[in-house]
Amino acid sequence: MLENYTIENPEAVVFEEIATVSGKKIGLARLNVEKSLNALSLDMILLLMPKLQAWQDDADIACVWLEGAGEKAFCAGGDIVAMYHAMAEMPDEPVDEVVDFFHAEYRLDYLIQTYKKPLLVWADGFVMGGGMGLMNGASHRVVTERSRLAMPEISIGLYPDVGATYFLSKLPDNMGLFLGLTAAQVNAADALYIGLADFAIASDMRDNTLQALTNASWSDDIELNLATLSDTLLQRKLADEQMPTAELYERRDVIRSLMTGDDIQQVSAQFLAYETDDKLLSRAQATLKAGCPLTAHIVWQQLQFGGELSLADAFRLELTLSVNCAARGDFREGVRALLIDKDRQPKWSHNDISDVYADDLDAMFSAPWGESEHPLHDLA
Numbered sequence: 001m002l003e004n005y006t007i008e009n010p011e012a013v014v015f016e017e018i019a020t021v022s023g024k025k026i027g028l029a030r031l032n033v034e035k036s037l038n039a040l041s042l043d044m045i046l047l048l049m050p051k052l053q054a055w056q057d058d059a060d061i062a063c064v065w066l067e068g069a070g071e072k073a074f075c076a077g078g079d080i081v082a083m084y085h086a087m088a089e090m091p092d093e094p095v096d097e098v099v100d101f102f103h104a105e106y107r108l109d110y111l112i113q114t115y116k117k118p119l120l121v122w123a124d125g126f127v128m129g130g131g132m133g134l135m136n137g138a139s140h141r142v143v144t145e146r147s148r149l150a151m152p153e154i155s156i157g158l159y160p161d162v163g164a165t166y167f168l169s170k171l172p173d174n175m176g177l178f179l180g181l182t183a184a185q186v187n188a189a190d191a192l193y194i195g196l197a198d199f200a201i202a203s204d205m206r207d208n209t210l211q212a213l214t215n216a217s218w219s220d221d222i223e224l225n226l227a228t229l230s231d232t233l234l235q236r237k238l239a240d241e242q243m244p245t246a247e248l249y250e251r252r253d254v255i256r257s258l259m260t261g262d263d264i265q266q267v268s269a270q271f272l273a274y275e276t277d278d279k280l281l282s283r284a285q286a287t288l289k290a291g292c293p294l295t296a297h298i299v300w301q302q303l304q305f306g307g308e309l310s311l312a313d314a315f316r317l318e319l320t321l322s323v324n325c326a327a328r329g330d331f332r333e334g335v336r337a338l339l340i341d342k343d344r345q346p347k348w349s350h351n352d353i354s355d356v357y358a359d360d361l362d363a364m365f366s367a368p369w370g371e372s373e374h375p376l377h378d379l380a
Contacts (some may be wrong), residue, residue: 002046002100002103002104005042005046005100007043007046007047008043009033009041009043010043010047011032012031012032012033012041012043012044012047013029013030013031013032013043013044013047013048013051014029014030014032014069015027015028015029015030015051016028016030017061018210018214019214020062020213020214020215020216020218021214021215021216022062022216022217022218022219023218024060024061024062024063024218024219025060025061025062026061026062026063026064026065026210026213026214027051027055027058027061027063027064027065028064028065028066028067028210029048029051029052029064029065029066029067030066030067030068030069031044031066031067031068031069031074031075032069033069034068034069034070034072036076036079037068037070037072037073037075037076037077037125037126038068038069038070038073038074038075038076038131039075039076039077039078039079039130040075040077040078040079040105040129040130040131040133040134041078041079041082042079042082042100042101042104045101045104045105045108046104048108049104049107049108049111052064052108052111052112052115053111055117056115056116056117059220061117062117062118062218062219062225063117063118063119063120063213063218063225063229064115064117064118064119064120065120065122065210065213066119066120066121066122066134066138067121067122067124067206068122068124068125068131070125071124071125071146071203072125072126073124073125073126073127073131074121074122074123074124074125074126074127074131074134074135074147075126075127075128075130075131075134075135076125076126076127076128076129076131077128077129077130077131077152078101078105078129078130080156080335080339081335081339081340082097083095083097083098083101083326083335084332084335084336084339084340086098087326087327087331087332087335088332091327091332093327094323094326094327094368095326095327098322098323098326098327099319099323099375102161102318102319102322102323103319103375103376105130105133105162106133106161106162106163106315106318106319106376107376107379108133108134109133109134109136109137109162109163109315110137110163110311110312110315110376110379112133112134112137112138113136113137113163113311114137114311114380115137115138115139116222117222117225118139118140118222118225118226118228118229119137119138119139119140120138120139120140120141120142120229120233121134121135121138121140121141121142122142122144122206123135123141123142123143123144123147123149123197124143124144124146124147124203124206125144125146125147125148126147126148126150127143127147127148127149127150128148128149128150128151128152129150129151129152129153129161129162130162132149132150132151132162132164132196133161133162133163133164134162135149135196136162136163136164136167136196137163139226139229140198140199140229140230140233141191141196141197141198141199142197142198142199142200142201142233143187143188143191143192143197143199143200143201144188144200144201144202144203144238145188145200145202145203145238145242145243145244146203147187147188147191147197148185148186148187149185149186149187149191149196149197150179150183150184150185150186151164151168151179151180151183152183153180153183153295154180154181154182154183154287154288154291154292154295154296154299155183155287155290155291155292155334155338156292156331156334156335156338156339157292157294157295157325157329157330157331157332157333157334157335157346157348158295158322158325158331158334159180159295159298159299159302159321159325160179160180160299160302161318161321161322162318163311163314163315163318164176164180164302164318165302165303165306165309165314165317165318166306166309166311166314166315167196168180168302168303168306169302169303169306169307170195170307171194171195171196172193172194172195172252173194173252173253173255173256174255174256174259174260175194175248175252175255176303177259177267177299177300177303178248178255178258178259178284180299180303181259181267181268181271181284181288181291181296181299182283182284182285182287182288183284183287183291184248184280184283184284184287186248187244187245187246187247188200188238188243188244189243189244189245189246189247189249190246190247190248190249193246193248193249194248198233199233199234199237200237200238200243201233201236201237201238202236202238202242205236208236209232209233209236212232212235212236213229213232216228216229216232247280251278251280251281254274254281258270258271258274259271263300264296264297264299264300264353265353265354267300268288268296268353271284271285271288272285272288272289292330292334292346292348293348293350293351293352293353293355293356294329294330294348294349294350294356294360294361294364295330296353296356297353297356297360297361298321298325298361298364301361301365302317302321312376312379312380315376315379316374316376316377316379317365319374319375319376320365320366320367320368320374321364321365323368324363324364324365324366324368325364327368328363328364329349329364330346330348330349333346333347333348333349334346334348
């Protein structure tokens, strides 16, 4: 288990404490595996967790800045190849490597969601899957003209996790369901529209923004520091003419309509039957059609009830779902097809969304632990 885990790459996250003119410091953390697009690994998680906790408790740290190395991605998902090999060796049962990874990841995401200091995520480039978990809970979520946000789990037999049960259910115009079913990418303008980002700033303003924060007036008052960070970011926001076209916003009416129905069978059927030459919607249809049928059902269920759950309960549900997707579902096969053999021909356990029955779905939502044994039972 985790207490016996040895970090293999201590440089997977680089930390720095930057002095400011006010005497306070900015804690900077950089995901530092550029060749993998900063895919979130267990090493990264176990490096970030204690440092963020220490900075939260350090009176000298006024603000935290989290970013990714390079220009291509903040964090393009989770590092799931290692989990695949563990799943392949022990099929059909919960595997320690899988439980450990998701358990640690969700604890880190929960810490960020409940962080007691200003925390900025500079979400430049790709932000997918695990990267969305790191980004979404930050007090200040910054996108750039290069940002592309997505929850692509339907293509690997998982489902939108990392708190998505909680945050996708809050998006307007049925966009949470659309993103979960289609893996559609969200640019900066649309991220602001649907509430997945707070500020849009040009990518080449990164150094200028960080320098402005070192010159800002920080104090011991968290509310004032939150306002200081907001004011600094607002002064550097992208001009309207620099913003990409809000593609989802332009299609919000048709998406809202197509994603409205009594069940996932009805919604998926009407979406796939919709005749269109629109490239964005056509790509979305192709992804849903090729995606995991069991995932589609999980997405529907989690978004039907996600808005009623507390943040802690959402993460507890997700750990149950993730472990079951690995042990009983299609996660292993999805990773094989996309990342191991790369044949892009997954053999899902169900041929079609209409082939998934209630018992299949219930098995995904049944916790393999007792309530007091759940690894996340102690979340507030």
